[in-house]
Amino acid sequence: MNIHFHKYQGTGNDFILIDNRQSQLRLAKEQVAFLCHRHYGIGADGLMLLQNEEGHDFRMVYYNSDGGESTMCGNGGRCITAFAQRLGMIANTANFVAIDGPHSATIAQDGIISLKMVDVIDINHHVNYSILNTGSPHYVAWVEDAQEAPVVASGREIRYANEFAAGGGINVNFVQKLKNGLLVRTYERGVEDETLSCGTGVTASAIAASGAETGSFSIPIQTPGGNLNVSFTKPAAGVANDVVLSGPATFVFEGDIELK
Numbered sequence: 001m002n003i004h005f006h007k008y009q010g011t012g013n014d015f016i017l018i019d020n021r022q023s024q025l026r027l028a029k030e031q032v033a034f035l036c037h038r039h040y041g042i043g044a045d046g047l048m049l050l051q052n053e054e055g056h057d058f059r060m061v062y063y064n065s066d067g068g069e070s071t072m073c074g075n076g077g078r079c080i081t082a083f084a085q086r087l088g089m090i091a092n093t094a095n096f097v098a099i100d101g102p103h104s105a106t107i108a109q110d111g112i113i114s115l116k117m118v119d120v121i122d123i124n125h126h127v128n129y130s131i132l133n134t135g136s137p138h139y140v141a142w143v144e145d146a147q148e149a150p151v152v153a154s155g156r157e158i159r160y161a162n163e164f165a166a167g168g169g170i171n172v173n174f175v176q177k178l179k180n181g182l183l184v185r186t187y188e189r190g191v192e193d194e195t196l197s198c199g200t201g202v203t204a205s206a207i208a209a210s211g212a213e214t215g216s217f218s219i220p221i222q223t224p225g226g227n228l229n230v231s232f233t234k235p236a237a238g239v240a241n242d243v244v245l246s247g248p249a250t251f252v253f254e255g256d257i258e259l260k
Contacts, residue, residue: 001259005035005042006083007252010075012196012225014252016042017083020049021058029067031259036065042257045188045195046073048080050087053097057090060098064190072100072135074199074245078113081105082249100135111250117203117243120232130208134243137164138204139172146176146183151194155187171198175205181220182209196225199245206230212237 003025006017016035018025027035027047035041046064053059060080064070081094085107094105104116117134124131130140139158143149155172164170169189176183184205186198206219207230218231228247232240 002256003035003259004254004256006086006254007042007044008079008083008249009225009252010079010197010199010249011223011228011247013073013075013198014044015073015076015079016044016047017080018047018049019083019087020051020061025049027063031067032063033065033067035257035259036063036067042255045191046070046076048073048076048083050080050083056097056102057094058084058096060096060103062099064188066190066192068190069099070136070190072098072118072200074115074117074135074201074203075197075247075249076199077103077115078105078199078245078247078249081107081113081115082111082251086251098135111248112246113249114244114246115199117200117245120204120207120240120243121238123207123238123240125208125211130204131170132204132208134200134203134207136200137167137170138201139164139170140205140208141172141174143174143176146174146185149174149185151185151187155194156192159187159189171201171204173198173201173205175209177209178222181222182206183222185224194224197223197228199228199247202228203230203243203245207232207234207240207243210234210240 049061186201232243
């Protein structure tokens with residue numbers, strides 16, 4: 001079976017995108033893992049199918065690089081919006097459905113894509129970390145120096161901790177507070193490694209960093225793969241509304257691959 005694909009990256013978080021509006025392609029877990037493999041396949045942190053969805057521009061179906069269908073991916077949502085524009089499906093705005101519900105996005109003239117994320121309704125703060133769900137579950141650990149944090153070793157330990165097993169594990173962010181914004185490094189479940197950027201992770205980190213404060217926020221984020229921004233409003237300490245993740249989404253290349 002020959003598959004035509006496009007490759008995109010959002011601040012180094014890279015994805016395989018497939019237009020599935022007509023072909024009705026169904027991929028087994030092993031096939032997705034092969035396509036995402038960085039030595040034997042195309043190589044990516046995840047794979048997305050763009051599908052038809054009545055009442056919306058499209059549906060986003062997202063798989064992690066291990067082949068399993070996953071929860072929401074913020075950088076993936078921005079990349080699939082850029083993909084839809086490249087396909088001529090949209091102009092500068094998109095309304096689509098993902099596993100966590102509907103999303104809207106806008107594309108600015110400079111190519112920055114702003115993605116409306118889900119509202120956050122439960123923010124749990126602890127002494128050295130916070131836990132919240134931004135479309136995917138996240139553990140936000142506060143560190144003095146994110147550059148020196150043992151992201152893979154400590155991230156894997158937390159990700160597989162018994163207390164998170166019932167929910168399929170948790171993504172882990174190591175976050176350093178800067179004079180202006182945050183520096184975030186993320187261990188992603190399903191990739192089982194550090195990624196250069198995680199959209200839902202930086203969103204969780206920004207919201208968690210606001211602590212018990214209320215009001216409107218706009219927080220610049222540095223990641224190993226580039227810069228993002230998260231804006232949101234907190235009407236109360238434990239909730240965040242009007243959450244928007246903004247940053248670039250870049251076409252890398254397209255091609256064909258034979259899939260058994």
